[in-house]
Amino acid sequence: GNSVTQMEGPVTLSEEAFLTINCTYTATGYPSLFWYVQYPGEGLQLLLKATKADDKGSNKGFEATYRKETTSFHLEKGSVQVSDSAVYFCALSGSGTSYGKLTFGQGTILTVHP
Amino acid sequence: EAQVTQNPRYLITVTGKKLTVTCSQNMNHEYMSWYRQDPGLGLRQIYYSMNVEVTDKGDVPEGYKVSRKEKRNFPLILESPSPNQTSLYFCASSSRLAGEFRGELFFGEGSRLTVL
Numbered sequence: 446g447n448s449v450t451q452m453e454g455p456v457t458l459s460e461e462a463f464l465t466i467n468c469t470y471t472a473t474g475y476p477s478l479f480w481y482v483q484y485p486g487e488g489l490q491l492l493l494k495a496t497k498a499d500d501k502g503s504n505k506g507f508e509a510t511y512r513k514e515t516t517s518f519h520l521e522k523g524s525v526q527v528s529d530s531a532v533y534f535c536a537l538s539g540s541g542t543s544y545g546k547l548t549f550g551q552g553t554i555l556t557v558h559p
Numbered sequence: 560e561a562q563v564t565q566n567p568r569y570l571i572t573v574t575g576k577k578l579t580v581t582c583s584q585n586m587n588h589e590y591m592s593w594y595r596q597d598p599g600l601g602l603r604q605i606y607y608s609m610n611v612e613v614t615d616k617g618d619v620p621e622g623y624k625v626s627r628k629e630k631r632n633f634p635l636i637l638e639s640p641s642p643n644q645t646s647l648y649f650c651a652s653s654s655r656l657a658g659e660f661r662g663e664l665f666f667g668e669g670s671r672l673t674v675l
Contacts, residue, residue: 446618449601477662488563488649488666489602496661534601538662545609545660546617547592551601 447472451535451550458525458557466520466553468509468535476537478502478511478518483532483552492520492533525557561586563667565650571673572640580635580670582650590653590660591633592617593625595646596669602649608633609660640674647671 452467470478477496481489493502498513507522518535535550563584572578584591592607594617604617608627622644624636633652637644648671651664 451601479662481664486668488668489651489664490666491663494663536602536662538660545590545607545615546604547662547664548604548618549594549602551599 447476447537447539447546447548449535449537449548449550451533451553453553455554455556458555460527460557460559461524462557464520464522464525464529464555466533466535466555468518468520468550470516470518470535470537472516472537472539472548474540476540478509479536479538479547480507480509480518480520481534481536481549483534485531489534525555527557527559530555530557561665563650563652563665565648565667565670567670568668569671571675573675574641575639578637578640578672580637580648580650580672582633582635582667583631584633584650584652584665585631586652586654586665587630588652588665589630589655591627592651592653592664593623593633593635594649594651595619595644596649597646605635605648609655637672640672642674645672645674 480492482492493504495502495511501510539546593605594602606625608614650667
């Protein structure tokens with residue numbers, strides 16, 4: 446079946462540091478890929494998405510590129526802020542027999558210090 | 560305001576006592592789904608529904624039931640809760656653009672369930 450693996454956290458950075466959170470996936474067919482963010486005490490929110498190979502999703506300074514050859518969708522931001530402290534989830538939307546099923550990674554806790 | 564509303568937000572119950580967690584969305588979304596979130600495991604899909612009267616199992620459906628009699632509501636039923644169902648539960652919904660499910664979910668705020 447489909448699976449998503451994220452780099453282990455937690456990740457602790459100083460404000461204005463560069464962020465990378467690694468995400469790799471295993472899936473059949475042509476999944477869509479997502480990053481969701483969960484702020485403390487809240488539900489998840491969609492951060493960005495990519496629906497086909499080589500697509501780049503971007504939002505709020507975050508970027509991720511759908512790399513089919515390496516089955517990866519790493520999240521990056523050039524300069525993090527304290528307000529970016531949250532849990533980040535990589536996810537894929539299945540195709541074919543997995544259509545309608547969303548598979549999430551285990552989540553990466555990001556803490557940004559002033 | 561567009562939202563997904565879950566109730567109750569917090570519940571402590573005992574083993575075997577049937578309970579229902581309600582979920583309602585006001586965005587006219589066709590797709591709805593339930594997830595549970597456990598430390599170190601991320602979110603795991605319990606059930607999902609592509610439309611009224613259509614439901615399918617996710618990855619961890621055991622011990623849960625759902626129904627989709629109306630478009631806006633998708634209740635999660637635990638017929639005989641057990642301690643291993645202690646978790647944080649999220650309901651989510653999504654539109655289907657031109658009939659296609661795109662995976663862009665709107666989440667509720669979560670329901671924290673403790674089974675003693």
